[in-house]
Amino acid sequence: MSTPALMPVYPRCGVRPVRGEGCYLIGEQGERYLDFAAGIAVNALGHGHPKLVQAIADQAATLMHVSNLYGSPQGEHLAQRIVDSSFADTVFFTNSGTEAVECAIKTARRYHYANGNPQRTTLITFNNAFHGRTMGAISATNQPKMRDGFEPLLPGFKYAPFNDLEAALSLIDDTTAGFMVETVQGEGGVSAGTQEFIQGLRKACDEHGLLLVLDEVQCGYGRTGKMWAYEHYGITPDILSSAKGIGGGFPLGACLATAEAAKGMVFGTHGSTYGGNPLAMAAGEAILDVMLEPGFLDHVTAMGDRLRGAIEQMIPNHDHLFDSIRGMGLMLGIKMKDAAVARDFVAHLRDHHGLLTVAAGENVVRVLPPLVIEESHIAEFVQKLSDGARDYAVATV
Numbered sequence: 248m249s250t251p252a253l254m255p256v257y258p259r260c261g262v263r264p265v266r267g268e269g270c271y272l273i274g275e276q277g278e279r280y281l282d283f284a285a286g287i288a289v290n291a292l293g294h295g296h297p298k299l300v301q302a303i304a305d306q307a308a309t310l311m312h313v314s315n316l317y318g319s320p321q322g323e324h325l326a327q328r329i330v331d332s333s334f335a336d337t338v339f340f341t342n343s344g345t346e347a348v349e350c351a352i353k354t355a356r357r358y359h360y361a362n363g364n365p366q367r368t369t370l371i372t373f374n375n376a377f378h379g380r381t382m383g384a385i386s387a388t389n390q391p392k393m394r395d396g397f398e399p400l401l402p403g404f405k406y407a408p409f410n411d412l413e414a415a416l417s418l419i420d421d422t423t424a425g426f427m428v429e430t431v432q433g434e435g436g437v438s439a440g441t442q443e444f445i446q447g448l449r450k451a452c453d454e455h456g457l458l459l460v461l462d463e464v465q466c467g468y469g470r471t472g473k474m475w476a477y478e479h480y481g482i483t484p485d486i487l488s489s490a491k492g493i494g495g496g497f498p499l500g501a502c503l504a505t506a507e508a509a510k511g512m513v514f515g516t517h518g519s520t521y522g523g524n525p526l527a528m529a530a531g532e533a534i535l536d537v538m539l540e541p542g543f544l545d546h547v548t549a550m551g552d553r554l555r556g557a558i559e560q561m562i563p564n565h566d567h568l569f570d571s572i573r574g575m576g577l578m579l580g581i582k583m584k585d586a587a588v589a590r591d592f593v594a595h596l597r598d599h600h601g602l603l604t605v606a607a608g609e610n611v612v613r614v615l616p617p618l619v620i621e622e623s624h625i626a627e628f629v630q631k632l633s634d635g636a637r638d639y640a641v642a643t644v
């Protein structure tokens with residue numbers, strides 16, 4: 248068997264997009280898809296948003312890349328705006344989510360090292376978590392499908408059930424550096440941390456001198472209707488990883504930290520050739536400009552409520568198929584009733600109704616539209632979903 252030129256690590260489907268227009272993707276043969284996957288929560292402004300396109304084009308023609316050996320007016324400016332819009336005092340820019348997670352792990356370890364506690368290296372993480380594919384990120388996840396064959400893994404992680412505060416607290420010992428948790432689990436099945444859980448982790452960190460690291464790569468940056476998902480919990484983290492929506496499709500991530508948590512990250516402790524280059528910064532500025540426009544986040548909340556309400560209404564009509572709705576804002580998940588139909592139903596919606604969604608753990612269909620959707624897109628989604636549910640039922644009887 249010949250090996251494909253493109254390493255075959257993804258079970259790619261038959262959709263082969265070549266163009267995007269707003270909330271739609273267009274395939275090689277001109278077929279149109281309503282894109283309620285948005286590159287898995289990446290295309291916050293949809294496809295081809297004029298402000299993002301213009302900003303990238305202008306910057307590409309002006310200055311695309313320089314080394315981090317030089318001063319970065321572009322990086323300083325975007326970092327300051329992110330600091331002003333968050334809990335953080337300082338930001339390290341990366342090219343992806345997993346690199347932002349990697350930086351978060353290093354920042355946490357280095358904090359305790361700088362504090363004279365080099366034995367505090369262990370992060371307590373959670374079942375069903377997804378933090379990316381670097382060795383650090385797969386070590387932070389206890390899922391065999393991501394780890395098998397990649398041992399030896401990075402030591403220094405312990406795992407507790409998600410939303411089980413007592414179990415998490417019982418793992419604390421004198422090697423603990425802190426907790427690393429998705430505020431709302433994405434790949435794991437759109438499970439939001441409970442108030443008690445997230446607030447309890449914060450409290451334990453304060454009591455024991457530990458760090459709360461939030462992974463908001465998927466749930467942050469406007470997706471839940473707030474700039475950051477932690478804002479729903481009335482707490483702030485010490486360190487946070489961000490990516491996906493922050494670049495709207497341009498590869499950009501960020502590790503945010505308080506001055507205290509970042510105290511170990513001094514000259515020479517971390518770096519990236521591309522991280523924070525002028526082109527990425529221009530993309531990030533354009534996204535943030537739009538996201539901070541008055542009413543943008545309210546729009547996400549309103550569309551999220553509308554979409555959620557529409558799906559909720561539909562559940563009784565298809566209660567053989569749909570169980571419940573979960574999530575926040577425009578990060579929604581439809582929990583399916585029968586075991587393991589989510590993947591198959593996602594394929595059915597895609598192949599027979601031109602609707603793109605994403606399967607997640609716990610038998611959930613993720614609904615992650617661009618944050619700029621309008622009522623008309625919701626109406627079209629609802630039609631496609633209900634048609635899909637109806638003929639899926641017939642096909643599977």
Ligand SMILES: Cc1ncc(COP(=O)(O)O)c(C=O)c1O
Pocket residue numbers: 287343344345346348377378379380429433434462463464465466490491
């Ligand atoms: C919560 C979370 N963390 C980290 C990552 C990894 O991001 P990336 O694929 O950009 O490396 C993802 C990607 O889905 C994610 O959902």
